[in-house]
Amino acid sequence: MIYINQVLQSVKDSTRIRIIEIEESYVYFVNIDANTSMPKKELYSSLLTDIEQKEWLLITDPFARVVKEEELTEVQIYKRNTDWEIIQMNCVQHMGNLLQKSGRETKIKEIATTLDVTPTKVKKILSRYWQRGMNKNAMLPDYANSGGRGKTKNLSEDKVGRPRRVTVNGEYRSGINITDEIKTQFEHAINKYYRKTNNYSLKDVYHFILRDFYSERYKENGELQYRIWEANRIPSYQQFYYWFKKFEDPKKDIEFRQSTKEYELKHRPLISNSKVETNGPGTRFQIDATAADIYLVSSYDVNKVIGRPVVYAVVDVYSRIITGIYVGLEGPSWIGAMMALDNMIADKVEFCKQYDIEITEEQWPTYHLPEIIIADRGEFEGYSVAxxxxxxxxxxxxTTAYRGDLKGIVERKFRTFNGKVKQKAPGAIQKEYRERGDIDYRLNATLNLKEFTSLIITMVLQHNHKIIDKYPMEKEMITDGIVPTPINLWNWGIQNRKGRLRTIDRNILRLNVLPREKATISRAGIKFKNLLYGSKRAIEEQWYAKLKNKSIEIVYDPRSIDKIYIPSDNGMDYETCILLEPSKQYKLDFLEDVVFQHQLRNELEEEERSKQVQLTINADAMMEQIIRGAEKKKKKALHQPTSKKEKLEAIRENKVNEKQVNREEEKFDLSFPSSVAEQPTEVIDFVSRTKLEEQKEEKSPSRLMEKLKRKRDEEFGKDE
Known part of the structure; x- marks a missing residue:
């Protein structure tokens, strides 16, 4: 219900209003914090809905203060009585018109004319009347001891609960009782201020409550200021704290003040364990990676530090046995995860032999596929796991982001490994931040990658035979006398529980975990990353000629591009493709090197193309210049053919003559420069040369031989 004279405060912007009239289906209210405030109306049902949805909060009337008549001055009483008489004699009778926006200004002007004052004066008197409780003391001026006698609710009753022991000016301040309205204010403030990432303290929230609900608002130098009420009109911090504990919701408080991830990671109830969701070995494997807390040296030069290795581990949830590892420089990435999965199904006896560690199959009997793999979103979220x-x-x-606790078993094992490494291995990280004068532990690096892998294998073998603390043992295990070590739990689970263990050929697993992409088929071969491959199947089925399949899916290992593979539809078989001759120069390169080289080539060509444009423009200009010069030279020539026929008939003869001149100029002279210099330079006169040749021809004793030579030259000219 909504009542006249109730004071409400907006949750959105802390606006405070007073209900001054309820008429049929409408509610009239004024803003109690404005200098002057005329009534506005709202649907009763709409405002009631907002109150029920806590968009408006019921608050204590800020003008509901007890005013002792004997403490008022004559001036205050006179001003109060004068303004009250104006309200009673001139405004109450017109209240219906004054509530309505339409016609209000006209009525105010009429009242101002009757009283011989300005309309602004009338508005101020009406605003004070409506804003401060619509009673006689509401008309008191704003002096130090002024106030209004509005509704006091429970403030006039004796306070319940423990009495306050603090006195102010020799008097006990009893305080106020906590009503449902005040509880609502507390709850609102807790949600608005406490349950936020600002991390306000409870004292801060209490101060916000006093500012928002128990203060007078005024402006000073244009800035909104707050003056907190007297102590006997406000709730104490102890009262607020008492009700805060009533409203406290640890889960919600942590989620809103920090994050849901923080709650799930560090504060959620631990009422279950990882083993609950498994029914035997192989049901669930957990996989994760970490950078080892140690620096390694190169296998080829112990003086070169190569940084920190990445350690991948695969752990069976049911037995806690480590089923696969990878120690290397790949990752955390899909390549590193792929190597761990490959080791997961590998024969561990052969694997350990590569690192000069002799074991039996019973010491590490895992070479199986699981039913489910629990992993991070990074490496195992994409096409590679298809x-x-x-x-x-x-x-x-x-798992969700930042939720390493969902893989708690493998995460805990990493902490154990790193702890042991720090205790024993040189080059281990001893603390995150070195202080001035501390020895740089990186300079102590001694182990290479193979030696560190041997170290990890040794710790894995120890773990597989170590008792697991707080393992949730089953009754049958205890009956069978099982000591909770990973090896015992693995073997017992295989014999007594269903499990989900499967074996698979190692090449088939590799085929299904290698990255996949599309390759293009062209007449030159199967094209992938600008490299050309060929296969027996492609030749037999004439892919290059028919271009039956313009693209095909292939799998590849980015660490070796010598071969790519075409998987069959069922993923259990494949066709091997090898590099063709034009691409064999890249045989020993990594894929990223090939991609980089092609990118570099494209960049160099792109850079050169801008120069090519200028070169083309310059060449065109030079060609045009040569042509224009030739055209000018032709126009200046004195001897022009008299007809087109003569010009065309002389082509062959002109060519013969021009050839003779060119041969004389182009002939090779292999004599030394000194002898060449001694010989006089011959100036060739085309006209004289022709006449001399004619004279020689006439004087020649063998006319037949000359004709044969001429015929030969003519035939050669035709060929040319």
């Missing part, structure tokens, strides 16, 4: 899911029927469960 083969695992579709062809090998392995489900992938990706």
């Amino acid at each position: 083969g695992l899911i579709n062809n090998l029927n392995v489900k992938i469960e990706n």
